[in-house]
Amino acid sequence: MPARARPRTLAAIGAAVGLLLATTVATAPASAAKPVKSGTTAVSASTGCSSLNGLKVTAKTVSRTVALAAGDVVGVTVSPARSGDLIILAGSAGTSIFFEEAPATTGLKYTAPYSTTYGLGWSLETSGTVPGDLTWTFTCTGSGGSGGTATSDSDRDGVADSADACASTTLPDSISRPVAGRYFANSSGRFVDGTGAAAGITVVDAGGCSANQIAKALRLSKQESRSGISLTTLKNWAASH
Structure with missing residues (x-):
């Protein structure tokens, strides 16, 4: 400008x-x-x-x-x-x-x-x-091409309740030990790692789930709840939700 x-x-x-x-x-x-x-x-x-x-x-x-x-x-x-x-x-x-x-x-x-x-x-x-x-x-x-109203999204994560795989999503993720290569959802719903590098995946892509919720659903280690999940885990989850 x-x-x-x-x-x-x-x-x-x-x-x-x-x-x-x-x-x-x-x-x-x-x-x-x-x-x-x-x-x-x-x-x-x-x-x-x-x-x-x-x-x-x-x-x-x-x-x-x-x-x-x-x-x-x-x-x-x-x-x-x-x-x-x-x-x-x-x-x-x-x-x-x-x-x-x-x-x-x-x-x-x-x-x-x-x-x-x-x-x-x-x-x-x-x-x-x-x-x-x-x-x-x-x-x-509306997203269907005509004037419309909003779909219910109780936790405001960008995914309608009817399609939300994780209820009561809270952003950003509660991460106590952010590190490179471990991804978590920030306040805008984008997955980033401890250095701020973007995964190119959002909470919407992940079916309305944060890293903490994904780690809990997959019964991952406490480390992945504290530091975030791997990019492979995140991509696999997004591909199936």
Whole structure:
């Protein structure tokens, strides 16, 4: 990113983070039938993917709390959209915070990696004055290709309860002696070893199971509960779950 653009981007991200905080203190009715005008920021608690599909909001920034299933795609466009402007998305899921950006002229799409409740906030980064009457138009398609709602995922590990091989998964793994070549799940659900090297496998790939749960299910040694499991064990488990 060019150095001259960085201050504007950071300012937009800061504003978007503020939207996430706003979802915890204010709510307003959402309507998919007609534009909603709510001053500077439109904030609402939604239910599922279908609550966003077809929604139009007129405000400088928009924030929603919404339950999404893994694979749900939330799209947004803004009008007026000028060349050089960016749509900034700041999101949170549990304790994780993430950011996305896309040109305002093309719109932004976000694909939910896990089935859980998300706090999502959209703002516009522009080199000039932000128009007072921005209109945001949303779409949301489920992983099956149509507007839908989130699948139940009680432990929020990204695997639906109906397909979860390990209930009550807790992330990150409780590892007391991390070492190279022994893998465990970190707070984002990715398996890494004691040096931070990634296995290229996630808790979702492992059927919703952490290294501790895999070690217990396979009755592995205490060392593998303390330090993590081997890559071979992890790959074999992921291949069969």
